[in-house]
Amino acid sequence: MKRYLGFICLLYSTIFGYIVVFDKLKLFLAPTMQIYIKLSIVPLLLIGLIMLFNNKVHYKFKISDLILLLPVILLILAGDGRLTASFASNRTINLNKNNSINKVTNKQNEDNSKEKIKEEDTSIKNNDFDAYFDVVDESYELASYLTYSPKADKYEGKTIRVRGFAIKKADFLPDGYFAIGKYAISCCAADAEFNGFISKYDNNKIKVNQWYEVEGVLRKGKDRDKNDTMYIEVINIKEIDSKKEEQYFYPCYSYGDGSCIELLKYNLEY
Amino acid sequence: MDTIKNISIIFTSIFLESFPFLLLGAIISSIIETYVSNETIAKIIPRNKVLGSIVGVFLGFFLPACDCAVIPVSKRLLKKKVPVNVAISFMLASPIINPVVLLSTYNAFYKTNPEIFWYRLLFGIIISLLIGVIMGIIFGKKQVVINNLSEDEKCCCHNHKEKIKVDEDFKDLIDEFEDSDFEKDCHCHNDKHTKHSFKNDFSSICIHTAYDLFEVVKYLMFGALLASLIQVLLPRSVLTVFNNNQVLSIIVMMLFAYLVSLCSTSDSFVGKSLLSIFSEGSIIAYLLLGPMIDIKNTIVLLGNYKKKFVWTLISIIFIVIFLFSLLVVKIL
Numbered sequence: 001m002k003r004y005l006g007f008i009c010l011l012y013s014t015i016f017g018y019i020v021v022f023d024k025l026k027l028f029l030a031p032t033m034q035i036y037i038k039l040s041i042v043p044l045l046l047i048g049l050i051m052l053f054n055n056k057v058h059y060k061f062k063i064s065d066l067i068l069l070l071p072v073i074l075l076i077l078a079g080d081g082r083l084t085a086s087f088a089s090n091r092t093i094n095l096n097k098n099n100s101i102n103k104v105t106n107k108q109n110e111d112n113s114k115e116k117i118k119e120e121d122t123s124i125k126n127n128d129f130d131a132y133f134d135v136v137d138e139s140y141e142l143a144s145y146l147t148y149s150p151k152a153d154k155y156e157g158k159t160i161r162v163r164g165f166a167i168k169k170a171d172f173l174p175d176g177y178f179a180i181g182k183y184a185i186s187c188c189a190a191d192a193e194f195n196g197f198i199s200k201y202d203n204n205k206i207k208v209n210q211w212y213e214v215e216g217v218l219r220k221g222k223d224r225d226k227n228d229t230m231y232i233e234v235i236n237i238k239e240i241d242s243k244k245e246e247q248y249f250y251p252c253y254s255y256g257d258g259s260c261i262e263l264l265k266y267n268l269e270y
Numbered sequence: 271m272d273t274i275k276n277i278s279i280i281f282t283s284i285f286l287e288s289f290p291f292l293l294l295g296a297i298i299s300s301i302i303e304t305y306v307s308n309e310t311i312a313k314i315i316p317r318n319k320v321l322g323s324i325v326g327v328f329l330g331f332f333l334p335a336c337d338c339a340v341i342p343v344s345k346r347l348l349k350k351k352v353p354v355n356v357a358i359s360f361m362l363a364s365p366i367i368n369p370v371v372l373l374s375t376y377n378a379f380y381k382t383n384p385e386i387f388w389y390r391l392l393f394g395i396i397i398s399l400l401i402g403v404i405m406g407i408i409f410g411k412k413q414v415v416i417n418n419l420s421e422d423e424k425c426c427c428h429n430h431k432e433k434i435k436v437d438e439d440f441k442d443l444i445d446e447f448e449d450s451d452f453e454k455d456c457h458c459h460n461d462k463h464t465k466h467s468f469k470n471d472f473s474s475i476c477i478h479t480a481y482d483l484f485e486v487v488k489y490l491m492f493g494a495l496l497a498s499l500i501q502v503l504l505p506r507s508v509l510t511v512f513n514n515n516q517v518l519s520i521i522v523m524m525l526f527a528y529l530v531s532l533c534s535t536s537d538s539f540v541g542k543s544l545l546s547i548f549s550e551g552s553i554i555a556y557l558l559l560g561p562m563i564d565i566k567n568t569i570v571l572l573g574n575y576k577k578k579f580v581w582t583l584i585s586i587i588f589i590v591i592f593l594f595s596l597l598v599v600k601i602l
Contacts, residue, residue, distance in 0.1 A: 005480045028283040036290035050476040057477060067491045068484065071285050077278035084272045087502060171507060187536025189283035190501060251539060
């Protein structure tokens with residue numbers, strides 16, 4: 001067993017290789033952190049080979065060394081690697097209010113002309129449903145804006161399309177409503193925070209943790225603490241396959257310059 | 271089953287996030303072991319505790335890694351007879367003031383709350399210096415590192431305990447260490463009596479890296495598992511119970527930083543999301559404490575350093591950061 005550490009190095013480098021090749025790394029790490037795992041594969045492989053074949057290695061195996069196999073066991077238990085809704089319910093939902101969308105975005109918005117906005121409006125139209133807000137990953141911070149910005153009510157009546165998973169229990173969610181959203185991560189799954197859009201539909205028909213595409217109209221309402229907020233009055237809702245959806249989105253402030261390109265076209269006021 | 275799955279995912283993410291930095295730390299530690307002699311260190315490190323701690327902080331700036339990577343490096347420095355104050359200042363400062371963490375703090379706060387960025391930077395430096403000096407005074411000549419490896423395992427090259435030849439100018443300093451109860455570790459190729467060759471050095475670095483890495487990773491497993499359990503099972507809503515009281519909210523945020531064990535490269539973003547419900551003073555307490563100590567690193571430290579040393583360090587970190595955060599509350 002004096003080659004145990006060599007075996008562990010090779011095992012880890014194989015696991016890292018597997019999750020990189022099969023694109024599973026994004027389930028655990030934000031894109032900015034993925035490079036470090038990729039960079040560690042080759043050194044780990046070299047160290048493993050030397051630990052296996054070098055005569056100077058005199059490692060004495062101890063029972064406690066079995067703990068080094070824990071990542072393999074837990075990787076198997078992680079299944080498809082998707083955090084479930086119960087994790088979201090246990091956390092303070094993003095209460096960033098206006099801070100969540102950076103002021104740089106706001107400043108850049110001021111430079112956008114109304115004509116440009118009109119152009120953008122037509123570009124996001126869909127054949128079946130004219131979604132004014134078509135929420136893609138980079139514009140997911142709209143959830144914070146529409147929930148907490150005092151100026152968000154100017155968007156009452158605008159149409160919106162969102163894809164995400166449903167939760168029914170959250171700090172900000174009034175009774176009888178559900179939230180559709182995603183986890184935001186800036187480094188790894190351990191810092192995941194749920195960002196969601198308050199939505200109104202027959203809650204009995206909503207399954208927690210199920211992924212949906214929701215289309216609806218924005219309406220004025222109150223959150224759990226009776227603060228003004230916007231919510232989606234659902235017009236169309238359909239179940240979608242979670243495996244085809246990106247589990248996470250990455251907050252604007254983790255892009256470096258603090259701006260979300262997708263948000264600029266909406267000319268949001270703060 | 272959902273809970274087990276979520277715990278497994280959080281554990282795996284902490285492991286994947288930490289491992290490359292631990293590997294980097296272990297490689298740096300092994301390079302120090304192979305190429306930097308005790309004699310060189312005695313020449314470089316000032317004997318004055320304050321100046322030594324300043325050097326420690328300065329070194330911390332150049333290790334572009336989170337709190338995980340500094341543990342093997344600081345342990346190696348202590349084994350190389352670097353004074354406690356230098357190693358501690360380095361260990362505490364590096365996860366806060368290194369360029370990667372500064373950039374993420376800048377992105378998270380500078381546009382909206384620039385004072386948080388500056389307080390984290392300045393207080394990070396001052397607190398690291400202060401705690402380094404305090405720990406240097408308390409543990410100056412004592413052995414604080416535990417050697418988990420057997421005599422055979424310690425040395426990949428040759429295990430001997432020859433007296434190190436030093437210049438007369440530095441003899442006093444070395445004697446001071448020799449007289450102390452520092453264990454006289456084996457040493458490798460840095461003592462000028464073994465020829466450097468690429469093959470020898472490379473295999474030596476690889477073997478030392480593996481030993482250093484897995485000595486730390488073993489304890490990381492327990493720490494990451496505990497942090498995952500807390501992340502999944504502890505409702506965040508308990509934090510908000512105390513957010514109306516300035517003093518209690520500082521304590522709560524320090525405990526929060528300690529328990530959730532977030533990487534110092536990402537804690538700014540979580541801190542930003544809590545800014546609307548907690549005062550700036552308590553957010554600064556959270557941003558200062560998390561990189562310096564958390565439950566994951568406590569377990570790693572307990573596996574590698576003497577218990578008295580670890581608990582003294584943790585207590586001093588908590589007290590000093592609490593006092594500095596109160597100062598921030600007064601100022602803001």
